[in-house]
Structures are given as C-alpha cells and as structure tokens.
Amino acid sequence: MNETIRELLGRVGGLPVPVTEIADDADLYAAGLSSFASVQVMLAIEESFDIEFPDSLLNRKSFASIKAIEETVAQIIKSREAA
C-alpha cells in the first residue's frame, strides 16, 4: 500500500520535492502539499483502492503524512470488511 500511495502522491501531489525524499512520517503540508493537490490525492486513492472516504476522515489529519494516509486507508478497508 505504501508504494501505491507514494506513486499516487508523486503523480498528482504536485510536491516540489521527489516523493522518495519524503519520510513516511514527514508533514506533507510542510513539504508543500496544497489543499487542492490533497483533494487530487484523495480522488486518486479512492479510485485506486476502490474506496470512499467518509466525511469524518476528510480532514487535514488523515492526510498529514504518508503514514497517516496509510492508516486512514487501512481503517476504511477494515471497516468495509467488517461490514
């Protein structure tokens, strides 16, 4: 999952630095992720993992780092499997 997220982030995140230079727990907003780009990343992740982010997870925190995105996606997949 980490690789897919990194690939999407690199493609649509519009970051000024290569994704390979960003640590899993680094603050993506500080790295230059704009709010517009974060929405593009969300859309790409929804498409790629065939999930939908519930409104409660559509906040800055869920997308603050690569690790946070992974956890958010994992949480959605887990709750879908439980349902």
Place this chain on the structure above:
Amino acid sequence: MSFAALATDNTLATRAQRVAAVAAEFSDTVDAEGRFPKEAVDAMKAERLLGIQVPSAHGGESASLLEIAEVCSILGQACASSAMIFAMHHIKLSSLVEHGEESQWHLGFMQEVAGRQLLLGSATTEGGIGGNLRNSICAIEIDGATCRLEKDATVISYGSQADAILITSRANADAAPSDQVMTVFRKGQYTLEQTHVWDTLGMRGTCSDGFLFKGEAPAEQVFQKPFAEIAAQSMLATCHLLWSGVWFGIATDAVSRAQSFVRAAARKSAGQVPPGALHLAEASNLLQLVKSNLLSGIRTYEDAKADGEKLSSMSFAIAMNNIKIASSQTILDIINKAMLICGIMGYKNGTPYSLGRHLRDAHSAQLMISNDRILANSSTMLLVQKPDFSLLG
C-alpha cells in the same frame, strides 16, 4: 429606559450601543474623509470591548462568538468601517485565545490585550501571492533568540493605528510557500513604510493601506502552532462569521431606514400603502435568511469546537464558506431593495434615508477573500466531500 439608567447599564449590548452612538455620529465624516474612526475605537476601548473574547481567568469576559457577532452587528448598523475594525481585531484575538495558551509569552500578551485594550492588526496579504493568504513568499529569519521579518504587505488594515500586528510568513528560508507561521509584533518592534493608499469605494475608514513591513522581535513571539492549523481551526470560521455579523448589521440598518420611509409615507397618505412596501416585505424576508444562516453557522462552529476533528473537516470548511458567500451576496440584494423603496431620498446623501454608504460598504463583502476564490475552493472539496442530508447536524 431613561438616559441615566442607560448610562449605568453595563450589559454587553448596552455598552456596544453606546459605542455605536459614537460611531454613528462620525460615520459620514469617516467615510467622506477616508479616515480612521478614532472616536469609535476610543469608545470601544473605554467600554472595554477589545478584550471581551479573552477568558475571564485572563482578564477578559469569556464572550462567546455569538456575543461578539452581536456587537459586530450593532456597530455595523452605525458605521461599517468601525464594525469591521472591531471584527478584524477579534479575528486576530481568536488566534491568541484559541492557540496562544500553549506559550507563556502569548498568554501574557493576551492578558495585556484585555488589560490595556490593545488593538490588533493583521498582515496576511502579500504582493505576488495573488490574494491567497495560505501562501507566503516572505520568510521569517530566526537568529538565536531573535526573529526578523520583512514583508511587502499590500494591505494592512488600520496598520498605522494598530498596537500590534499579527503577520504571516514562511516558517524559514527553505520552507514551502504553504509552510507558514504567524508572529506577533508589538508596536515599536516594527516599521511601516507606506506603499499603497486606501482610497476606495467603501469601507473607507478601515484605512487598509499597503506597507513595507520590517520587524524584529524576540523569537518566542512566533506562534508555535503552524499557521495552517490556526487558519483552519479558528481564523476561517471567525472571519466568515464575524464579517457576516458586520454585514448583517449594514443590511439591518438599510432595512430599518426603508421601513421608516414606508411608515412615514403610509402615515401621510392615511391608510394608503406606498408601492415600495412590497419590496420591504421582500427585504425583510432576505434579512431573515441572512440572520438564520449566520446563527446556524455560529452554532455549527460552537459544536465543532467541542470536537477538534470536525473543525478541520471539509464539511465544516464548506459550511463556513457557504455562510460567507450567502451573506455577502444577499446583503447587496437587501440594500438594493431598500434603495428602490426610498428612491431618490435613499440615493441622495445626507437624508435620514440615505443608503449610498451602506451600498458602497456592502460591496466590499464579495471581495474580502474573493467569492470566486472561495467558490473554487469549495468546488475542489466537493469532489470528495460526501453530502449530509440530515437536519440534525
């Protein structure tokens, strides 16, 4: 209430009304000369309105956002420039109240704002960023215990009169444009070299001139929380809600003038309702919409404050954006209807029904953070945000 009783009544609304009386007396002069409403701001200080938001434990009155919005509206009915200065001060103060308690310096400064009734100004706009306050070009330089900042601030409202300026910049020389911090600079810690003159259609008394800002201060005056979080968690909401309070006040006074006009005409023509009366009913309908929208927005904010996740959610941001869009557009319709009712007496300056200043001041509403920018922002979020159809919130 007798005049003597009014003078000793110290409820917040009465104090605000005493300030509004002063603001109303000078509103036309302030507008005509494009000068700072010194008398009204001195009255705010005398009535100690600049510190009401600060928690009681720190020398303020723990006023709620609803109470502050009510003061904005009361002042807005008298002088929109004075009301907007009051609103902008409290928007800046909300950053200190909501995010300043973590640092000893900011806590002390917040107490001083309440104690000495300091007026806070804001410098978020910068030449070259195209109005997007979430981006900065300038960067703060931290040199040991000192911070230095130079900013081409194209707009600093009442910059020359403020007792301190809260200013945004990139967090350091290498930071991305969106990686911002906010810093408090007190008067004496900065110089302002005027670069633009605020000669505008309306809101002329806010004296929002442009300046080259150069400041040096102890580094502890930089907010510890990133500006992105301050913006999302307090500034976005307080901006849109308190501005809307001011705008509601402007529209309220316009409707009240139109109502007086219709009433006077109806009295003269014994029972015959003047043709403009229908517009009055429409204006009253729209005014109620603005009021309901604002009240529901304040409730949404108070609810979200109890739950930090909600405050930074997209649906909350969209809700606040919607409030700003709706109130800024609707007040123009309302004032226009009031103008149709009052006719030439509304169009002329210097009559009891004059509406020119209201209309000119109200035109700023769509431009203070351009509605186009806000709509673009909301439409991006709507790509992923899921609609909530429940009336229960």
